[in-house]
Amino acid sequence: MAEVLRREVVYLITAIVTVIMFIEFFFIGTWNVAEELRTWATIIANISLGLGAVRLLSEHAKNIQKRRAGVWPFSIWLWIIFLITILSGLAGYVTTHDAMKNPLYNWLFKWPYTSLGQTLYAITGFYIFSAAYRAFRARNIDAALLLIAGCFVILTNAPIGEVIWSGIPVIGRWFLDYGQVPAMRCFLIVAAFGMLAYGFRALLGRERGFYGEVVGE
Amino acid sequence: MSEEELTFWEKLARIDRRVFYWILFIGLMIPFIRPIVFPIAISPSTRDLYEGIKEMVEPGDVVVMNIAFGVSAWPECMPAFCACTKLLIKEGAKIIFWGAYYDVDMTYQEVLRRCEDYFKDLKYGEDYVYLGYYPYQEAAVAQLAASIRSIFKTDNYGTPLDEIPMMKNVDKATDIKLVLSGDTGDVCDYYIRQWRIPYGTPVAEIGIAMLGSSYMPFYKSGVLFGMSVGVRGGAELEKLIGEPGEATIRMGAINISHILVVIAVILANIGYFASRRK
Numbered sequence: 001m002a003e004v005l006r007r008e009v010v011y012l013i014t015a016i017v018t019v020i021m022f023i024e025f026f027f028i029g030t031w032n033v034a035e036e037l038r039t040w041a042t043i044i045a046n047i048s049l050g051l052g053a054v055r056l057l058s059e060h061a062k063n064i065q066k067r068r069a070g071v072w073p074f075s076i077w078l079w080i081i082f083l084i085t086i087l088s089g090l091a092g093y094v095t096t097h098d099a100m101k102n103p104l105y106n107w108l109f110k111w112p113y114t115s116l117g118q119t120l121y122a123i124t125g126f127y128i129f130s131a132a133y134r135a136f137r138a139r140n141i142d143a144a145l146l147l148i149a150g151c152f153v154i155l156t157n158a159p160i161g162e163v164i165w166s167g168i169p170v171i172g173r174w175f176l177d178y179g180q181v182p183a184m185r186c187f188l189i190v191a192a193f194g195m196l197a198y199g200f201r202a203l204l205g206r207e208r209g210f211y212g213e214v215v216g217e
Numbered sequence: 218m219s220e221e222e223l224t225f226w227e228k229l230a231r232i233d234r235r236v237f238y239w240i241l242f243i244g245l246m247i248p249f250i251r252p253i254v255f256p257i258a259i260s261p262s263t264r265d266l267y268e269g270i271k272e273m274v275e276p277g278d279v280v281v282m283n284i285a286f287g288v289s290a291w292p293e294c295m296p297a298f299c300a301c302t303k304l305l306i307k308e309g310a311k312i313i314f315w316g317a318y319y320d321v322d323m324t325y326q327e328v329l330r331r332c333e334d335y336f337k338d339l340k341y342g343e344d345y346v347y348l349g350y351y352p353y354q355e356a357a358v359a360q361l362a363a364s365i366r367s368i369f370k371t372d373n374y375g376t377p378l379d380e381i382p383m384m385k386n387v388d389k390a391t392d393i394k395l396v397l398s399g400d401t402g403d404v405c406d407y408y409i410r411q412w413r414i415p416y417g418t419p420v421a422e423i424g425i426a427m428l429g430s431s432y433m434p435f436y437k438s439g440v441l442f443g444m445s446v447g448v449r450g451g452a453e454l455e456k457l458i459g460e461p462g463e464a465t466i467r468m469g470a471i472n473i474s475h476i477l478v479v480i481a482v483i484l485a486n487i488g489y490f491a492s493r494r495k
Contacts, residue, residue: 025415029415030363034363035360035363035364035367038356038357038359038360038363038367039360039367039368041354041356041357041360042351042352042354042356042357042360042368045352045354045356045357046352049352097374097375098373098374099322100322100323100326109288109320109322109323110323113288113320113323114288114291114323117287117288117289117320118288118289118291118292120289121289121290121292122292125241125474126237126238126241126242128478129237129238129241129474129477129478129481130234130237130238132478132481132482133232133234133237133478133481133482133484133485134234134485136482136485136486137485137486137489138486138489138490139489147482147486150482151479151482154475154478154479155475155476155479157426157447157449157471157475158449158468158471158472158475158476159255159256159257159258159468159471159472160255160472160475160476161475162255162256162258163255169258176430176433177437180430180433181433181434181437184430184431184433184434185434188434
């Protein structure tokens, strides 16, 4: 029975939902049944956020309990920050209906979170700079073409390119319009066909990864 | 081969990465100490975004500003997002803010702060409204198109949507004049698939530079009516609305970093070819 629930019922639900969405999109426009299903999906997504948080805390609680080397102090830190953030946010929401109005919650987001987030994102610039130096070598004709196109596109995106030579943005845009856009179109169309094939395979129960099964099980 | 045995050309092709980090770090400080401003040409996608808003939006039209970027992308997305917000307010649009990122509250507050002069004469609930976060998935975006109230019963502060004056007759994609989606990921795809294609709602993208290549085919085919790409798009929009700001200043750093990358690539290849000939 458990095996049936694990496979056939899941296949059946997937098939029913797919057919309903298909009919709504291509034949009806807006259908109450489909709307109801999407609302459920949104509710389930919200629940999964909560489940994710519980799972995260439980994994880190295990780290603390087992004193896992090199990890458990960070797990304690995660628990502390998690509790401070969620309690201060809830306090703000309960008192004013706006979590951001709690000074501690606001401070946590405004100063540590924002600064750390932007710093992490900005650091990638340094890696890209170093990676461009090490990887952009004209080892063969293909790499040389990529390198030339890359340099033109880089300088097209910066106003200094136009100051150096007015032809740079013209050539850069040519590479973008006649090189990048068609290639991206091909990629998107092929990916869409791939998604269609994947969808049909999932619908027919042949895409085992879709159902959370381990391939080769 | 030890470091001493390397020729000049070989050394040129093997410069330590830390040297580049320092060069970039010092280089990026220059425009913030002494701004470097070059004229910025307006790209067609940004111009279409600007003109599309001006042509399509009439006073009283309801527009959705979708916040699908986190605080880490503020430097890239925020200038263009704010410029579009200012333009929409100038055109008399009523704006619904909502978002697909868990830190959307922060971004919304920051938009209000940066556009303070524009919002001070507007009334919350009549001219703009903030509905908050919706889970990051396509089903939610599809359902928002069919019925906003099935996802958001209230605004972010607990007021039922039916009690908010500007939301009285607004519930589905056909009630929305256009959608502007600020993105770091693929949320704009959802609006293309679930709003633009089935309902015909015009959609435009305000994305990080990396998304320029992903969404350019949609812009070129007319699916997106306009597109702002990265900081450059923000600087172009600031120029178009006549309010040079953060992105315009930041273009100095873009100039320095981009030219340094090109110089580094040229040096690497000179070293590579010279050491190969040897």
